[in-house]
Amino acid sequence: MSVLISMQSVILTAAIMLLIASWRLYEKRRSFRNITSKLPTQYGVPFVGIAYQFFYSSKVYSSLSRSFDELKSLTTCVWVATTPIILTVEPEVIKHVTSSSEFLNKARDLYAHFNNGVINGIIVNPAEKWKPDRKAISPFVSHNNLMSFFPLFNDTAQNVKRKLTSIAGRDEQDVFGVIKAFGLQLSILTIMGMKMEEGTKKYNEILNAFNILVHHMAENSVYSSVGLGFLTLTPDYKKTLKFLRELVRDLIKKNPSLKAESDEYEDGKQTVINLTLKAMKQGIYNVKEVEIQSFSMIAASYETSATAVYSVLVMLAMHPEIQDRVFEEVRSVFPDEVSSVGYDDMKKFPYLDMVIAETLRLAPPIPCIGRQTLNETELRPGVRIPKEMQVVIPIYELHRRKEIWGPEADRFNPDNFLPENIAKRHPCAYMAFSKGPRNCIGFRYAEFTLRVLLITLLRSLKFSTTFKYHDIVFMPKVTLGYEVEPLLSIEVRA
Numbered sequence: 001m002s003v004l005i006s007m008q009s010v011i012l013t014a015a016i017m018l019l020i021a022s023w024r025l026y027e028k029r030r031s032f033r034n035i036t037s038k039l040p041t042q043y044g045v046p047f048v049g050i051a052y053q054f055f056y057s058s059k060v061y062s063s064l065s066r067s068f069d070e071l072k073s074l075t076t077c078v079w080v081a082t083t084p085i086i087l088t089v090e091p092e093v094i095k096h097v098t099s100s101s102e103f104l105n106k107a108r109d110l111y112a113h114f115n116n117g118v119i120n121g122i123i124v125n126p127a128e129k130w131k132p133d134r135k136a137i138s139p140f141v142s143h144n145n146l147m148s149f150f151p152l153f154n155d156t157a158q159n160v161k162r163k164l165t166s167i168a169g170r171d172e173q174d175v176f177g178v179i180k181a182f183g184l185q186l187s188i189l190t191i192m193g194m195k196m197e198e199g200t201k202k203y204n205e206i207l208n209a210f211n212i213l214v215h216h217m218a219e220n221s222v223y224s225s226v227g228l229g230f231l232t233l234t235p236d237y238k239k240t241l242k243f244l245r246e247l248v249r250d251l252i253k254k255n256p257s258l259k260a261e262s263d264e265y266e267d268g269k270q271t272v273i274n275l276t277l278k279a280m281k282q283g284i285y286n287v288k289e290v291e292i293q294s295f296s297m298i299a300a301s302y303e304t305s306a307t308a309v310y311s312v313l314v315m316l317a318m319h320p321e322i323q324d325r326v327f328e329e330v331r332s333v334f335p336d337e338v339s340s341v342g343y344d345d346m347k348k349f350p351y352l353d354m355v356i357a358e359t360l361r362l363a364p365p366i367p368c369i370g371r372q373t374l375n376e377t378e379l380r381p382g383v384r385i386p387k388e389m390q391v392v393i394p395i396y397e398l399h400r401r402k403e404i405w406g407p408e409a410d411r412f413n414p415d416n417f418l419p420e421n422i423a424k425r426h427p428c429a430y431m432a433f434s435k436g437p438r439n440c441i442g443f444r445y446a447e448f449t450l451r452v453l454l455i456t457l458l459r460s461l462k463f464s465t466t467f468k469y470h471d472i473v474f475m476p477k478v479t480l481g482y483e484v485e486p487l488l489s490i491e492v493r494a
Contacts, residue, residue, distance in 0.1 A: 040071035042078045049079035086391045089398040091426035098436035102377040107370025107390040136279040156186045157456035172487035176310040183306040193271040212240045248291045304365040311363040317463040341452045354414040360432035367396035367480045462491040
């Protein structure tokens with residue numbers, strides 16, 4: 001009898017809690033009626049919203065596209081769990097969101113997986129902290145400093161070429177793995193001023209740790225959308241975070257600037273670690289912030305650049321006639337092998353630039369960005385949104401909207417970036433590296449490394465694959481991910 005009474009009590013308590021939660025959700029939805037009455041809105045399932053769609057990673061982008069199509073609007077409101085979020089692929093709204101000082105904060109929920117004590121810093125810091133952070137690190141991406149890195153960019157390109165040449169003529173290969181391995185080397189060298197030898201135990205441990213981190217962050221980004229991010233905090237994940245923190249601390253201790261007054265690396269290069277240590281001396285950072293800023297820049301530069309290079313090679317392998325045209329353009333500038341690519345050389349490849357832009361349109365390394373309002377503000381005429389409202393811009397979807405890119409928006413077509421076609425589009429129709437003051441701070445670093453590597457590889461090597469373009473399925477990870485990463489065959493050109 002007592003057991004029955006206890007069960008009844010539990011059921012009654014649960015029913016009361018459900019009623020209270022339902023009432024609160026109703027009140028919350030009513031409080032946002034001034035927005036939802038002006039924007040097409042998807043409420044989804046009570047307490048879950050449309051979050052259930054995110055658990056099928058391979059279908060996230062198709063679900064987003066379908067939502068915009070069904071609501072017949074380029075700016076919509078969706079409920080994710082119990083939180084209303086604005087989604088927009090409307091260029092004029094995007095221009096406002098990315099340029100207005102009212103949208104300088106990053107969207108809380110979209111970047112929740114960065115709050116792991118290792119990667120956050122300049123990526124997710126609130127506006128008042130982000131501004132001095134960006135100022136402290138900006139000398140790293142200054143023109144003169146990036147010019148000083150060109151020998152390192154070229155060394156990396158030659159190393160990748162040698163590695164890929166050594167596995168040419170075999171079956172299809174994991175080219176992405178090679179690019180990531182050398183990309184991590186370059187990031188640690190340019191950002192921390194430390195050389196990591198390929199193949200050493202330490203190097204392999206670092207590469208493995210990065211891969212584990214990216215995998216867990218991708219999972220966390222999904223689970224955090226419904227408040228279940230804690231499920232990804234596994235012992236393996238925590239062990240990896242500890243290893244990476246200790247790695248950065250060790251690199252900091254070994255940094256020459258701790259033993260000298262100079263703010264520069266040994267040959268005049270300004271690395272992120274030197275700049276952050278200088279900021280620490282000025283009281284801008286503490287030791288932990290030095291660690292986080294340095295590590296964030298390593299992760300950001302390594303993952304996005306490697307993904308971009310790989311995606312270009314995949315697209316060219318699937319479109320041999322376009323690859324041949326790029327090869328002829330490169331050979332016209334470098335009749336023989338490429339020994340070194342300079343800054344002025346990169347201006348001589350207009351068609352390669354179009355190929356890169358088209359690849360980043362269809363496969364943007366950062367497929368989604370988000371902002372959050374500092375105060376109540378206007379989103380567009382007639383629509384005001386409250387403080388801390390999140391606005392998410394799915395770049396992947398923006399780059400494929402037929403209203404913007406035409407009926408063949410999903411087709412790989414570098415002619416989309418002919419000057420006359422660019423002139424027809426809104427400036428915010430394409431944003432591979434975001435837009436506005438909170439754009440990617442390292443976009444020029446990425447552009448230079450991308451071009452040096454591609455020019456070097458495409459002059460000497462030809463890529464092909466049996467994987468078909470229409471079989472590619474992209475997935476949201478920390479950067480854009482492939483459900484299946486196409487393997488590539490490599491042939492050495494005469």
